[in-house]
Amino acid sequence: MNKRSRPLGLFSRPLGLSSSLLAVTLALMLAVALGACGSSSSSSTSSGSGDLSAKSPTVTVLMGTAPDSLDPGLGATTQSYEATWLVYTGLVTYAHASGTAGTVLIPGLASALPSISPSGTTYTFTLRKGLHYSNGEPVRAADFAHTIERAIKLGWGNKQFLTSNIAGAEAYDQGKAPTISGISSSESTGTITVKLVAPFGPFLNVLAFPAAGLVPSSTPLTPLPNDPPPGVGPYKITSVVPNQSFALLANPQWAAQPIPGVPSGHVNVNVKIVTDPSSEAEQVLNNSADVFDYNDVVPGALQPQIQAKASSRYTQEPTVATEFFFLNTKAKPFSSQPAREAVNYALDRPAVQRLDGGMLTPACYLLPLGMPGHPSAPCPYGQPSEAATAANVAKAKELIVQSGMAGTAVTVWSENRPPHKEFADYYTSMLNEIGLHATEKVVAAAAYPATIGNIKNVNPQTGWIAFSQDFPNPIDFYQLLSAESISPTENHNLSQVNDPHIQSELAALGPVPSSKLETVTGRWQALDEYTAQKAYIAALGYDDAPKFTAERINFPALVFHPVYGNDWSTLQLK
Amino acid sequence: MSPRRAPREPSGPRAHGGALGSRGRGGARVGVPPGTGLWRLAWRRLARSRVALAFGGLFVAVVVLCLLAPVYAHDVAHTGPDENHITEIVHVGGKTEEVVSPTGVPIGPTWHSRFFLGADANGRDVAVRLLYGGRNSLEIGALATLITMLLAVAIGTAAGYFRGLTDGVLSRLLDVVWAFPPVLLGVAFGVALAVGGLHLGVVTLSSGSLLLPAAIIGVVAVPYVARPLRGQVLSLREREFVDAARVQGRGHLRILAEEILPNLTSTIVVFVPLILANAILFEAALSYLGVGVQDPAPSWGTMLAEGIRLTPGAIHLVLAPGLMLVVAVLGVNVFGDGLRDALDPRACGAAVGRSLMRLPAETSLPAEAPWPAAEAP
Numbered sequence: 001m002n003k004r005s006r007p008l009g010l011f012s013r014p015l016g017l018s019s020s021l022l023a024v025t026l027a028l029m030l031a032v033a034l035g036a037c038g039s040s041s042s043s044s045t046s047s048g049s050g051d052l053s054a055k056s057p058t059v060t061v062l063m064g065t066a067p068d069s070l071d072p073g074l075g076a077t078t079q080s081y082e083a084t085w086l087v088y089t090g091l092v093t094y095a096h097a098s099g100t101a102g103t104v105l106i107p108g109l110a111s112a113l114p115s116i117s118p119s120g121t122t123y124t125f126t127l128r129k130g131l132h133y134s135n136g137e138p139v140r141a142a143d144f145a146h147t148i149e150r151a152i153k154l155g156w157g158n159k160q161f162l163t164s165n166i167a168g169a170e171a172y173d174q175g176k177a178p179t180i181s182g183i184s185s186s187e188s189t190g191t192i193t194v195k196l197v198a199p200f201g202p203f204l205n206v207l208a209f210p211a212a213g214l215v216p217s218s219t220p221l222t223p224l225p226n227d228p229p230p231g232v233g234p235y236k237i238t239s240v241v242p243n244q245s246f247a248l249l250a251n252p253q254w255a256a257q258p259i260p261g262v263p264s265g266h267v268n269v270n271v272k273i274v275t276d277p278s279s280e281a282e283q284v285l286n287n288s289a290d291v292f293d294y295n296d297v298v299p300g301a302l303q304p305q306i307q308a309k310a311s312s313r314y315t316q317e318p319t320v321a322t323e324f325f326f327l328n329t330k331a332k333p334f335s336s337q338p339a340r341e342a343v344n345y346a347l348d349r350p351a352v353q354r355l356d357g358g359m360l361t362p363a364c365y366l367l368p369l370g371m372p373g374h375p376s377a378p379c380p381y382g383q384p385s386e387a388a389t390a391a392n393v394a395k396a397k398e399l400i401v402q403s404g405m406a407g408t409a410v411t412v413w414s415e416n417r418p419p420h421k422e423f424a425d426y427y428t429s430m431l432n433e434i435g436l437h438a439t440e441k442v443v444a445a446a447a448y449p450a451t452i453g454n455i456k457n458v459n460p461q462t463g464w465i466a467f468s469q470d471f472p473n474p475i476d477f478y479q480l481l482s483a484e485s486i487s488p489t490e491n492h493n494l495s496q497v498n499d500p501h502i503q504s505e506l507a508a509l510g511p512v513p514s515s516k517l518e519t520v521t522g523r524w525q526a527l528d529e530y531t532a533q534k535a536y537i538a539a540l541g542y543d544d545a546p547k548f549t550a551e552r553i554n555f556p557a558l559v560f561h562p563v564y565g566n567d568w569s570t571l572q573l574k
Numbered sequence: 575m576s577p578r579r580a581p582r583e584p585s586g587p588r589a590h591g592g593a594l595g596s597r598g599r600g601g602a603r604v605g606v607p608p609g610t611g612l613w614r615l616a617w618r619r620l621a622r623s624r625v626a627l628a629f630g631g632l633f634v635a636v637v638v639l640c641l642l643a644p645v646y647a648h649d650v651a652h653t654g655p656d657e658n659h660i661t662e663i664v665h666v667g668g669k670t671e672e673v674v675s676p677t678g679v680p681i682g683p684t685w686h687s688r689f690f691l692g693a694d695a696n697g698r699d700v701a702v703r704l705l706y707g708g709r710n711s712l713e714i715g716a717l718a719t720l721i722t723m724l725l726a727v728a729i730g731t732a733a734g735y736f737r738g739l740t741d742g743v744l745s746r747l748l749d750v751v752w753a754f755p756p757v758l759l760g761v762a763f764g765v766a767l768a769v770g771g772l773h774l775g776v777v778t779l780s781s782g783s784l785l786l787p788a789a790i791i792g793v794v795a796v797p798y799v800a801r802p803l804r805g806q807v808l809s810l811r812e813r814e815f816v817d818a819a820r821v822q823g824r825g826h827l828r829i830l831a832e833e834i835l836p837n838l839t840s841t842i843v844v845f846v847p848l849i850l851a852n853a854i855l856f857e858a859a860l861s862y863l864g865v866g867v868q869d870p871a872p873s874w875g876t877m878l879a880e881g882i883r884l885t886p887g888a889i890h891l892v893l894a895p896g897l898m899l900v901v902a903v904l905g906v907n908v909f910g911d912g913l914r915d916a917l918d919p920r921a922c923g924a925a926v927g928r929s930l931m932r933l934p935a936e937t938s939l940p941a942e943a944p945w946p947a948a949e950a951p
Contacts, residue, residue, distance in 0.1 A: 351660035426696055429658045
């Protein structure tokens with residue numbers, strides 16, 4: 001489950017009083033003036049960390065939110081994947097291409113795509129020969145089992161894809177078995193066999209996650225976020241300063257073992273965490289940094305300058321991501337369907353679009369544009385691209401009264417990063433307008449996913465969340481509404497939906513391989529329309545992402561990948 | 575026969591120095607008729623300090639404006655502080671303008687009743703939020719000051735009067751709080767209590783309550799007042815009139831209430847505006863950092879935080895709360911300086927006063943920041 005952080009993913013000695021106040025005053029005015037001038041104190045980015053190869057140039061990539069972890073066995077946010085998919089190649093991986101072409105799976109460390117048994121439960125891979133990790137250690141077939149066991153043991157955020165599908169993985173997770181019985185390998189032939197408990201259509205996509213990218217069997221079963229283990233990929237991760245920076249340097253082993261379709265990379269990458277989107281955008285605009293975080297929103301105030309000075313290095317790229325407010329169906333007031341419908345009727349999606357700087361396509365369905373199964377039927381709550389009419393708001397008020405929930409206290413949750421705090425401000429105001437009693441809780445972006453995912457202690461009623469695809473299969477999005485995703489902590493089904501119809505449809509649609517989705521598109525559409533009618537969520541719309549670089553970057557050559565965003569291995573200087 | 579009471583002095587030990595006829599802030603010698611009461615004397619001195627009064631008046635004006643927020647919102651702006659008008663259109667000078675542009679940039683000041691100072695990213699009226707935000711900021715500042723003064727007087731007098739174990743325990747407790755930079759400590763408390771609020775025995779404060787930031791600021795500031803008070807009490811308790819009270823068999827509480835506290839009054843009075851000014855700034859800093867007033871409720875600090883990300887396109891969003899903050903804090907602070915001079919004229923230019931009088935710093939009225947000023951948002 002790829003929660004986005006953005007877009008989610010997820011003070012001395014006393015001074016004289018007068019002098020101190022004046023100092024504070026002056027500092028305040030200075031801050032204002034600096035903000036007004038749009039200054040940036042970032043240094044030039046062409047120099048990298050001391051470890052860099054002299055031959056390779058270095059570019060600076062900015063990130064608005066730090067990755068949750070750079071250990072592939074733990075990282076589960078877009079920021080983490082953006083880096084780790086270039087370091088930890090799995091048995092299969094995605095083509096490094098923009099658009100639909102980027103959703104195609106290609107052999108990674110396996111010499112070819114696997115042979116799949118007729119029952120769809122046994123996958124057999126053959127490992128490429130002569131592979132080495134970035135530390136020089138040879139890759140062994142047995143490393144795959146260790147990699148999967150490690151991800152489960154460390155509690156990778158999407159481990160349910162492994163434990164619920166691979167035979168024996170659940171027993172291993174529960175400590176009932178020392179290894180995963182469903183994975184076997186042969187060092188002599190390089191064969192790796194994975195047995196599933198039942199057919200699961202997107203299983204190959206699961207194996208393309210960086211968490212399934214091989215690490216040596218000697219890697220300890222403990223988190224290594226600051227000194228990530230070696231992997232097989234064009235890059236290796238070094239110089240990790242938590243919440244500040246890290247670097248991706250060329251993997252010295254890579255040149256001897258190129259994998260077709262996986263580029264070697266042209267530059268080394270320094271990643272800096274810059275939490276203020278304005279500062280981030282100004283640095284790229286002023287060419288003091290090279291790449292803007294696609295998970296962030298370029299402030300509208302800077303749009304005129306970008307149009308004037310940087311139109312050739314800025315585009316809005318469509319992403320397969322949905323922003324929505326979850327509605328907890330197990331707690332008042334959203335345990336009532338009319339109350340949930342009321343929210344959907346009253347939502348002014350074009351207003352939210354403006355809060356998002358225009359980077360949102362208003363919509364009311366969970367499955368976004370570009371995802372097979374996106375409904376073609378009109379939205380049941382009115383045209384999303386039009387502002388909520390007075391009639392819609394009146395209807396919403398009526399529904400709240402009808403539901404018996406008028407005046408019910410609601411806490412709206414959000415992270416503190418713009419524009420999500422602004423989304424929550426708007427939403428709180430709207431809920432109050434339709435007859436609920438809403439207040440707001442805004443928490444730090446880094447703590448947000450864990451906070452709202454805690455049913456045991458927090459059990460949030462409603463709040464903002466965004467979700468972008470982990471892999472191009474609608475079942476990925478429907479993990480958000482699957483009863484199996486409900487857990488006391490790290491809960492992914494924030495609306496806590498347990499609907500028999502959804503469960504039976506997921507059971508039927510789950511085994512369909514990603515390559516045959518066109519055969520079940522209508523069924524997915526019907527399911528998504530059903531979800532909208534039940535108002536399990538209040539969808540806001542689908543994200544566009546900014547592709548924005550400094551002048552020295554070869555902008556057209558930079559691939560915007562449909563799953564992992566800016567593909568740093570395609571970064572090159574003009 | 576009723577016991578003789580000690581004279582009520584602006585600052586116990588220094589009352590012997592003969593403050594009468596000392597120089598006021600403006601340098602004019604104040605003639606004082608014999609028998610004039612200390613408070614009347616202080617008022618006469620204060621009345622001569624026009625600068626202090628002017629700034630005090632400025633602060634009062636800010637307070638009055640903020641108190642009138644509901645009137646302005648209802649009768650002038652016709653919108654509440656939390657009402658969003660993102661997709662609305664306004665007519666300004668014959669032109670039609672969007673309150674928030676499609677790329678998210680809000681309208682600037684219209685200088686008309688609606689959106690007089692412009693709108694914020696959510697299309698909310700900045701002038702309305704400025705006044706409501708001022709209410710929150712001032713309310714927290716006042717509550718925090720009250721909490722600080724109550725705790726500091728209790729701890730400072732107990733530690734100074736009882737000395738020994740009581741003093742040791744209380745002073746170390748103050749040292750612990752003092753050991754941390756105040757804003758850092760405030761932020762730490764704010765973050766820890768942001769989600770669950772405060773549950774301490776029977777005391778329960780929800781995370782959205784204004785009392786929470788007030789309590790945090792109030793507690794963090796206690797050592798900066800309690801320590802000087804303790805020093806003053808240590809000196810007072812050795813004075814003859816306290817000895818006389820003891821000899822007469824009066825209990826500790828009565829001595830504290832009748833002999834010690836009255837002699838601390840002027841110090842406490844002088845501390846109030848200084849603490850208030852810093853508390854307002856402190857609140858702005860905490861709210862700017864997201865651990866003070868909780869959204870969507872406005873405060874000057876939260877408004878600055880919201881506005882800074884939209885500069886330079888919407889600079890009114892930082893200028894409006896920034897200037898109000900400056901005016902309010904400067905107003906109460908300069909008035910506080912004048913009040914200190916009026917109650918303790920020898921402290922004019924405290925360093926000079928101290929060196930001339932050879933007084934330990936702890937027994938002087940506060941001429942300097944009682945605690946490190948909050949960082950500017």
